[in-house]
Amino acid sequence: MGGTESPARQAISSARRVVVKIGSSALTSLAGGIDLQRLDLLADAVEARMQAGSDVVVVSSGAIGAGMAPLGLTRRPKDLATKQAAASVGQLALAHAWGTSFTRYGRTVGQVLLSADDFGRREHHRNAQRTLDRLRSLGAVAVVNENDTVATEEIRFGDNDRLAALVAHLVGADALFLLSDVDGLYDGDPRKGAATMIPEVRSSADLDGVIAGSGGALGTGGMASKLSAARLAADAGVPVLLAAASDAAAALGGGQVGTAFTARGVRLSARKFWVRHAADARGVLVLDAGAVRAVSRRRSSLLAAGITSVRGRFYGGDVVALVGPDDVVVARGVVAYDSTELANMLGSSTADLPSELQRPVVHADDLVAVEPA
Structure with a gap:
């Protein structure tokens, strides 16, 4: 990119191994389940990045949202049993949709369902790492989701933003993309009045005065979880780009979109990262x-x-x-x-x-x- 590009954005645009997290609102709607047209556009952006030489792991939200319409649910369920039922239907539909979309490029998709327990137990952590590494070496696209069908409120990640940050370290990613319905980090809620986008976060000082909100109707995340996940990944040595899913092509193509988070200078070892962030x-x-x-x-x-x-x-x-x-x-x-x-x-x-x-x-x-x- 041009000479004015920051070191963080340079690292993100040139990253050879990346994790792309896609939010529920970018893939599903309350009325119609999975939006196949939007999913295809996201797969197009991922494919373009892979054609440019990067290995990509996708962390896909949307399982519960994808299962709501087929089950006749009109609002996101609040009780655990209904969430798990919706996820059991939605995970199948979501995996099929990703597989069908990437078939256009002759690529195979492998679904990897992870629970918080898989990161909290060292042996499970290593097994997940080996699975993702092997899928990548075989040329398949790994699509990761939380295993919502068995996760309980006590042991779940809480949102796929945190899951994506953990996966980014697990696979040794050089960059993490958090793509959702927001186009960057603002110092307030842009839906409620004047707010200024923060183009880059180099340290905690850049976050002074920032107010982050909770999630929307289809997801559990929101800006608070995205900010927390971005800081977690950056702390572990992985630079992050927070951007809108509608800007996926530009974000993955090195465009000047979203908010970039600078990574700390020294990447934590896998063991120390596990101790700090993953283990209970x-x-x-x-x-x-x-x-x-x-x-x-x-x-x-x-x-x-x-x-x-x-x-x-x-x-x-x-x-x-x-x-x-x-x-x-x-x-x-x-x-x-x-x-x-x-x-x-x-x-x-x-x-x-x-x-x-x-x-x-x-x-x-x-x-x-x-x-x-």
């Missing part, structure tokens, strides 16, 4: 002020001497949250001991413990500081 915390370790400084500033291993109390039941190898005396989370890490074992070690110096208990409670290599929001 199974318990809580409460630290004294000295231990907080050690783990959050010096990135030191956590020793038993700095722990004042333990909450929850967990086992060695689980991810736990580390909180300070004010109960604010300062880090997450993989704990080396069971909760029952650790309860008898609190406040003890390493030298006073038996030799088999002298290793760190959380090793520095398995610890990730949590930056304030």
